[in-house]
Amino acid sequence: MEHQPESRSVEECMTSAFLVTDIETSAHGLTVSGSTAATCLVREEEELGRVLYCANVGDSRAVLCRQGGTAERLTYDHKASDPVEMKRIEDAGGFILRKRVLGILSVSRSFGDHAMKKFVVARPFTTRTRLTDDDSFLIVACDGVWDVMTDQEAVDFVQKAINDKVALEALSQYLVTEAISRGSTDNVTALIVML
Structure with a gap:
């Protein structure tokens, strides 16, 4: 069998990976619990050089430190209170109560949460960013940060x-400790990637 070149974009492949992961979570009974996610891939491309791809569901976030120390968000917080997400949920027959999907869940996209899957989908937001030599690091963290x-x-x-x-190996823990010292009461997980 002859190998066929991949015809799908990286963003399409990431979307498929998220959707397949979500399907797999149903086999493990994640009906009333779930998880947010942010994933990133740095890839060398022939014409563009280094390219950073990001995908996320929920409120886990990826932020790039660009030239001059400027923060650039590469993900989208899928919150139930977001007007675009509210419309999607309402169009599907759901509702938002107290800034929560069906009055229960504050995020509008996740893996799992299959009891609400009609409204809480796993289709990710994706971005493609060309990196330069002035981009220094990437922070990937959950909402507690x-x-x-x-x-x-x-x-x-x-x-x-x-x-x-x-x-450098202590930077992630340093950021987590700072978030806790500022009073974070949610999940506090962080990864810092030097570019």
């Missing part, structure tokens, strides 16, 4: 830690 820090505050905090010679 973003509940207490803006994108720019997190980038500034990590940049200061780098300038203060905090060990």
